[in-house]
Each structure stands twice: as structure tokens, then as C-alpha cells.
Amino acid sequence: MSPPSAEVPYGALDLMVLKTLDAMGPQHGYGIARRIEQMAEGMLALNQGTIYPALLRLEQKGWIESDWGTSENNRRARFYSITRAGRKQLALEADLWSRTVAMMSRMLGEPSS
């Protein structure tokens, strides 16, 4: 039985949030969660709430920052945006991630000799 969606790998959620903010500019939590779900195209079992601890972690590290603003339908919401340090971190982790993926697919793609 192959599950329709996977748990989010450790650390991946942080990276997704950073990428989302980098790509879309300032977003509130719901916006970020929706975007991640869209991008995952149903492959991810994401409890939307779990992005909040992730946002907190990122903010504590200084990679994102937040401010209160008004959402598209006039609600008070907290908007997050990526910082310069965050962009640097994103570049770093994206690189690391793609190398890991490349390595993993090499290992899995080539049957052992």
C-alpha cells in the first residue's frame, strides 16, 4: 500500500517556508500553508498548524521577520517576510538539499554492484 502523501521530512518544512517567502514576498501563515499545499499537489500530509512552530524557529534565528498587517479580505494578520540572512540560508540549504537529492537518487538509481 503506497501512501498518497508523506510526512514532511525533518528540516524540509523550514526550507519550504523560506522558499515560499522568497518567491512570493510577505505572506501570512495561512498564505504560506496554502502555497506549500498547492506546490505539494497533495503529496504532503501537512497539518497547517505545524508551520507556526517552524515560523517561530526561523524568526528566532533571524531568517524571517514578521509584522502585523491586513489580509486580502481585511483581516488583521501577521505577515512574515524573508530577511537577507534568510536568503543566504535559503541558498545554502537549497544547494545542500539538491546535492543530497542528487546523491540519494544516484544511490537509489544505481543497483549495487
Added chain:
Amino acid sequence: MTLRSALKRIQASFTRRSLDASLDEEVRAHLEMLAADHQCRGLTPEAAGLAARRDFGGIEQIKDAYRDARGVSAIEHILRDLAYAGRGLRKSPGFAVAVVVTLALGIGANTAVFTLIDAISWRNLSVQDPESLSLVSRIRLGRSETGFTFPQTRALRAVDAGVRLAAYSSSAFPLRLTASVDGNLEPPINGQLVSGNYFDLLGVVPQAGRLIRADDDRVPEGHPVAVLSDAYWRRRFGRDPAIAGKRLLLSGRAFDIIGVTPPEFFGVEVGLSPDVFLPMMMQASVMPVVGDLIVKPNVNRTWVQLLARLEPGVSRERASSLLEPVYRENVPQVPPALRARSGAEDRIVFTPAATGISDLRAHFSTSLFILLGIVGIVLLIGCANTANLLLARAAARRPEMTLRLALGAGRARLMQQVLIEGLVIGALGGLGGFALATVLTRVLVLYASAGRVPIALDLTPDLRVLAFTIATSFLCTVVFVFVPAIRAVRVEVTAAIGSVNGTARTLGGVSSARLLVVTQVALSLVLLVGAGLFVQTLINLTTTDHDVSRDRVLVVRVEPSGSNQRGAPGMPERLHHIYTALMARVGSTPGVRSVSMGNVSPGKPESGAAVAITPGGTVGMQDARSVDRPSASMQAIYRGYFATLGIGLRGRDFTEADQRLDAPPVCIVNEAFVRIAFPDQDPIGKTCISVGAPRRAYMIVGVADDSRYSNPRAPVQPVVYTPFFQSNTGRGQMILYVRLDGDPRAIVPAVRDAIWEADNSVPQYEVRTLAEEVDGVVVRERLLATVSMAFSLLALLLTAIGLHGLLSYLVLQRKRELAIRVALGARRSGVIALVAREAVVLVGLGAIAAVPLMLVFARVSVQFLSDVLFGLTVDDGVTFAAAISALILVGGVAASLAATRASSVDPMVALRAE
């Protein structure tokens, strides 16, 4: 964790509440937006809300994870415990006040005594580089003295010994000055004479005007300038910025004020605070009584002290070896025989003086350390009480603790909560104590200042005092919280859970509480005995003369000009004339019963010329010279002396005829004299012979009771009283004694006026009662007796509270049992006996435990105590008996209160409550 996120998390720990609110809002917004989207996709509002919750995940779990990641849980727990402790204390204000006040009293008393010890003994002078200062003293015939004559200091200061020397007038020659500004007579002030380089050597910088310089101290009587202390400037001149140039009349001579010393400068003698500093050269103007000691020095008047600042690289030994030869040249030769007997050569010694110079140190430091011991024990007793109260609280809270443990709370977490509560109490007690100490210190100083000159000390708490208070508070907390903390968490869940709703029936904590109460009893017994010893000492010192009306006798020092030169021709007659006029004038003042004069006063024994004691009156004129013969001190008095002072007299008093210049010599002796000279004989009518010149044979006309008022601490000495003209003393200063009928305060002004009218050349000195005079002499003993008594009573009270608390607790624990007993027909007396037995056991154990404690205490302190005890030893039976009775009495009261409550248990009510 990086530093940045660590800081954010710590910050978050302290802003928990507002952060929680903002998270709530954020989550709510998220859910609403999510639900709105679901609705757009066609769901009903209810279904949309449910779907949103499903998509979001467990809201509370997310919040918890969020909170854990946000702050530091340890900090949050501590903050929560602090808030909890504060709430707990607010909810039982009686408990909080009792505990905090007990601790504050204990910590405050300890801090106050410590502040005094610090101020007297350890604090450096506020001068430049105090470490390189020394006091110069001399050792002559094996005795160390600090005073020099003026010519000696001049010779020593001229030596190039790698050391700078400054001079100031010794406190043994106190400078009490009558001051007058703008023509008004004012209360007397204290002065000090200083050499021209004094301020320069100390590195003191004026806060206004300038200080005394070398130029101000060149010509005898030539520099009428004065520097004010900050305190006097503030007190008298309201910090007038234009003070320099104003005039001040000191003992009749005008001085120009030139400047003010800084507020932190009190001179170099700790406890003395001169109001004015004057150039040394002005000595004769302001010390008229001793004469001009600069132009006509007297080798016996060593009134100058030397302060030295060593230059870098010069050792104290080297400096003194260079000064010694000069000192030896400038000091009178000692007869070789005497020199051979006492051995030692004259020497000069440098003593470090960074903390200043102090007689207070020698006089009070033993007493202060004893006081510190006493208040330390009181604090321990207070801690034991606090521990007991906390134990009772822990017992009351046992169901809660049990429940929390059963629900999975960590024991460490529960212990932390108890510890935090202890810390809060300790901190509050420490704060209260610190505040209280500032008041207590001043009270203690005021109390100790009952002597001649008020004690002025720098009492602003320094770091040492602060550290002491904090350390004491912390130590207390550890002591009183330790047992309760252990007990609080040593709860057996299964055993105690059954009684969650009822009163806890397991008697956990009672044995520790018993131990604490026994300790309290033992400690307070030790304190009571100590206090008893000090009180006995004070009583021995002050009541030997059996005179109950000391506060009705005024003591006035009168020193008419010339009274120091009695030897001058015509002077005795002049003085006698002044004195008789004075006595007549004061004696006729309404409210005065009798008046007399004498040349001795409490605390200032004036050993007049000696009189040979003639056993059986058999010694002839020629034999009286013998050196080995015991001698008595001779005191000059006027008639009515014994009646005025309340000293018993048999035989007769002097008469007007005896007081004349040409009267045949008569004397009155005291009982001590009679015991040595005329054992088993009636001395009246016999003679005794004075040793000095002129040698006279005095006929004994009366015998006075022994009186130790002139020096309470020494055993009674043989005394020969003679009329003023017939005494051999070279000095003529007399003290006026006035016995009053009524309240002294009402009559003092009239007496003052009478003195003024009789002779306005007599300086106006303070008028005090004899009681105040004696108190001034025994100030140390009175301080020890009063403070130790006050604190041992406090200790006793605390112990009684502890005992009563424990007994009540025991009664409460056994309420059900007692109720059943009573219901089954037990008599109430049986119930009372139960409580009484417990009380007797506790007090008895405490008393037994106190014995070894006291033995150790006596062993350790016998040296200190024999210093401060008078007329009794450490193992004084009366004191012990009194202390034990006091303890039994108080224990009895505490026990009977608890027993009454126990016996009033109504079986119906008690059992129905179950």
C-alpha cells in the same frame, strides 16, 4: 542554540502573556481564512469550520509545541512558581507577615551589628591611599603610648626618614569649644588641632574654600583660622556657599572660617567627628585649662599624635629606626634603677592606620562581636520558627502535593516550587532586614553615644554590608527551607491519596518539627543565660551605692579660668570664693535640696595626692614616706557632698570652720580605708598623714560608705576626703553636684542661670544628671545588657510561638482520637496531661541540650566574657536559675494555651467533621 535565539527565548519567557494572546489571534485568523476558503468551495459554515480545524491539526498541541519552542521552560517555571508563591503569601497574609517580620528582625539586627563592626573596624578612611598611612606610637618602659609633646613632634618631623609626619591633637585632650556666631552663645562643639600639613598629607580636598596649609601654622597664636566639617557646615550654616570669610567665636577668640572638608571625611579617629579643625599653633587659645603647651611644653602632657605617610620603598621598620635616636634625645631620662626594672629601651613604632585610629575598637569590638553572636542565635531561632510554619503549611498542602504527584508531576518540580517559595520569603525578609538595619544601626550608635562625646560613624552601607545581608538571607533560606522541602515531596502517593479530602492523618514532619522546637528551647536558654549575665553585670556596676535617686542629682563641670593653676599665689582663695558663691547662689534656687562640690566625677577618676594608710594610726610623720605602704587617694570636697550624692556617713560632715584656709586639717575616710588602716577599731578621732608636700596629719572626723561611682568597674579604693583648701592636689577644677527635689528638666535652666549669675567667667558646660553620667561610664555594659535582654526576650517569644504552634498542630492531628476518648468518657484533665507531657518533654530536652551548648559557649567565650562581666563569673547560679524559670514560665503559658484548646474538643463536632 545561537546567542540571538537564546536571547529571544529568554525575552519571550518574560512576555509570555502578551505573546500567548498574539498567537491566539494569529491562529484564529488562520482558521477563519481557511474556513472562508472552504465556504467558497461550497461547504456550509459549520462544515467549513470543522474542515478548517481538521486541516489545521490539534490546536492546543500546536500551541504547546509553539510555546515550548518560544521560551525557556526553566525560566517560565520559575516565573510561574514565583507568581504562585506570591499568590500563596497574599492568600495567607498572617503567615506571610509573621514569617517576613521574624526574618526581617533577625536579619536586620545582624546587619545592624555587622554595619557597626564594619564602620568601626574594617572600613578604610576616605583619604588618599589609606594603605600607606601609619600611626606613630612610642614604647616607654614597656608601655605603648601614642601621645607626644609638641617639641618631640617638632624634632621628629625635622628628621629625614623617608616618611612624612602630620600632627593632630589627641582625643585624650578633647577640645570642647564654646561657639558663638553673630554674638549668640551656642551649644558647645568639638574641635581638633591639626598641623599645617595634615590635610595635604591625607590628600583631603575641600568642598568649599580652602583647608589649613603650612602657612597657617607657623607662629604661636598667630593664625586664627578655622576649617568646618561638612556636618557642622550643614547643621549650623545650612551649607551656606559663601561661608569662607565668616567669623566664628571659639572660646572667646575670633576665628576666620576658611573652608569646609568633604562629607566623607570625619578625621582619622573613627567615631569622633570634629566640627572644626584649627591650626596647631592656636592651642593656647582653645585649651586654656592646660596652659600654653607650645611655648611652655609640659613633659607630662603628651597631647600630640603623629600620623605618618611612608614614601614608596620605605619600610615601617626603617623609618622607626631613623626616628628612634631623635626621640631618645628629646625625652626625659628615666632613673637607671627604674630602667633596669622595666628593661626596655625607648622605641618608636609604626602601626598601619588605613582603617583609622580608634578607641572605640578596643572599647566596643568585643561587645559588638558578642552582640553579633546573640543576634545570630536569634536569627537561627527565627529560622527554626519559619521552618516550623513552613512544615505546617506543607502538611496542609499535602493533599495537593499528593494529587499532583499522582498526576505525574516530577518531584524535582515540586521541590523547586517549595524552594522558590522559601527564596521569596527569604528575599522579602532580607529586604525588610536591610531597611530595618539602617534604623537599628542609628539607634545602636545613639545608644552607645551616651558617653562624653557623641559617636559619629560613616554608616552608609558599603558592599561588605550588602554582601553580608544577602549572604545571611540566603543562608537563612537554606536553613529554614531545607527540611520542609524534603518533607513536602516525600509523600507516598498510595498511602496519602486516601486522605486527599480529609486532614492528613500521617504525622509526617512532626519529628522534624519537634527537633526544631527543642533546638529553639536550647538556643533561647543559652541566650537568656547570656543576657542574664550582662544584666547582672550592669546591676552590679550601677547599684552598689544603693542610691535610688541618681536622676535627681545634677553634675556640672565648672572650670573657672585659672582653675588649672591652683599653685599660683592667691589662686586657691580666688577659686574658693568663686565656688562658695556658686554654691550659695545655686543652693538658693527653688527646687534645689542641697549642693556641694568635689574634684572627682564618674568616668574621670582624678587620683589626687596619695595619703599613707597608717595601720592602727601608729605611723609617725617620718615613716609615712615608705614606698611600700598602701596609700589612699585624696579627694577635695565641700561640705554636704555625701548628702548631695546620697552616700551614707557616720561621724560628722565638714563644717564651715573646717573649710577655712587656716583650719586644722580634718578628713573623712571611707570604709575601705578603715578596713585596711583601722580594722576592728573606731577610726574617728585618729589621724592619717599625707605623703606629698606639704605633709600634714589629718584628724578623721567621719567615715563615709564605700562609693564606687567614680570608677564603677574597679574595686572600691581607700579614699580620704578633705576640705578644698587642705587637699594636696595641684589642680583646682571642681565638679558641682546639685540634688533636686523634683524633675530635673524643669530645674536645669534655673540652675544654669544661677551659675551664670554667680560667675559669668565660668564656661557653660553641659548639665547632666548623675544617672546620665554613670550611664556614660557603663555605656558598653548597658548596651550589652539592654540589647541582649531585648533579643533574648524576642528569642523566648519566638520559642513560645514555636512551641505553641507545634502543640496546637499535634492537638489538631489527634483531634479525632481525642474526641473519641472524650466520647468514651476520658476526663478532660487526661487530655490536658497529654499536651502537658509533650510540652515538658520538649522543654526538658531543650534544657538538657542547652547544657553542653552552654559549656562550649562558656569555654569559647570565657576570655571575652571576663572582659565584659563584672562581679560574677560565667557559671553564675542565680542567672541560670532565673533563665530556666523564665523558660519554664513561658513554656507553661504556651502549653496551657494549646491544652485549653485540646480540652475544649467537642466530640460531636469533631467526629461529625470526619
